[in-house]
Amino acid sequence: MVYTRKDVSRLTASEKRRFVNALLALKRRGEYDEFVRMHIDHYVSDGEGGLRAAHMAPSFLPWHRRFLLDLERALRRVDSSVTVPYWDWTRQRSATSVPWTKDLLGGNGRRSDHRVTTGPFAHATGNWPIKENVTDGVFLTRDLGRASNPIELPTAAELEGALRDPVYDTSPWDSTSTRGFRNKLEGWGSGRGSAAWRNHNRVHRWVGGNMVGGASVNDPVFWLHHAFVDLQWTRWQQRHRDARYLPAQPPRFGDPQRDRVVARHEDLPPWGVTPAQLEDVSGIYRYA
């Protein structure tokens, strides 16, 4: 059956409870921390050698699509009614609105150390110890809006700027690509200062705390954020009907990006599926 991913602001009390409980079950079993580790392990930057699958690369979108599908599959083994909701940060822009409520993800971190103290993922519950991390911090942290140096969430207009681009991605297929939907959505800017960090990247920074680092998956909002990013890929496809994932073919011999990006029909590590196989998910889920 094709299942539906919903706007988090439209979940019923029961849907919220079931989503939270399924996450806590995965955490108890140790499965959740495998997802955190996997994300850390796959962060390869574009100024260094090696294949980039997850970030600063065309496969940013299919990699995270498959990553979400894996998490969602694990959640649905716990409770088959659960799907990953999406957080529309162009609409839910307050630090006190959904998803930052006690019955869902809990609220902002406290001022002194950014520790989240409310909701099901607060350290005091004992249910959400941070184990896979880039620091020795053991509790979930957030700094919504970045109090010390405030930033705003991306606007609908900024997101529209990405959706309007009719080309999926362009050479050099990395964080310096100035044209193409993928990097405009991923959000690597070319300038300096806060304005250079757009869309996807900017949301990570707005949430702050764990979401700023390589271990961002520790904050369950990661999945709600990336579900919304994934929805943008679907919207972009609907708007640009003939456009496909690029590059269609691997870069030629001699191209510095040879063996460093995943072309349309190449295997995406670690799964061995191709971006082409992930372009159409209408047989698996849809967005409402």
Add this chain to the structure above:
Amino acid sequence: MVVGVGGLPVGSERPVPDAGRARRAPGTRRRDVLRGLFGAGAVAAIAPAVAASRPPRAGGGDGPGASGFDLTYRGRHLVGAPVARSAAAGDEQWRVTVDGRPLHLMRRADGSWLSMVDHYRSYDTPLDAARAAVDELGPGEHLRDPGPGTAHEHTDMGGRHGLHP
């Protein structure tokens, strides 16, 4: 119901998460090594022992091309020095520590720097990236120490971070 997309077995009921399966896949011994290392702070090519034995010039500048830095920022001791610079600008690597613990820095294609602690933007210099990492640390929070016996592995990793040989 199993719904495959172009041969993709998504939606199947296999009781093994792919993240877990990847861990057990053959040919991933290096990944397992990395897993241990990254559990210890993702510190490719940044060995505290080396940083200690080759102190950068105290009070070094902090601009691009500077020889290194050794200073206190917001109560944290920052030490950084370039290592093994090759002709290719992209191969420039720095060893940076915060309070003696290695901070893994990555290079962006535009020459800027980012750290594991602050991953969704980048900075002009290693020192800027190190300061930004400190900004993200809470009171009493430290970079994860790699622990004993791993320093050698770090230097073998050649400044890379990731799974790909």
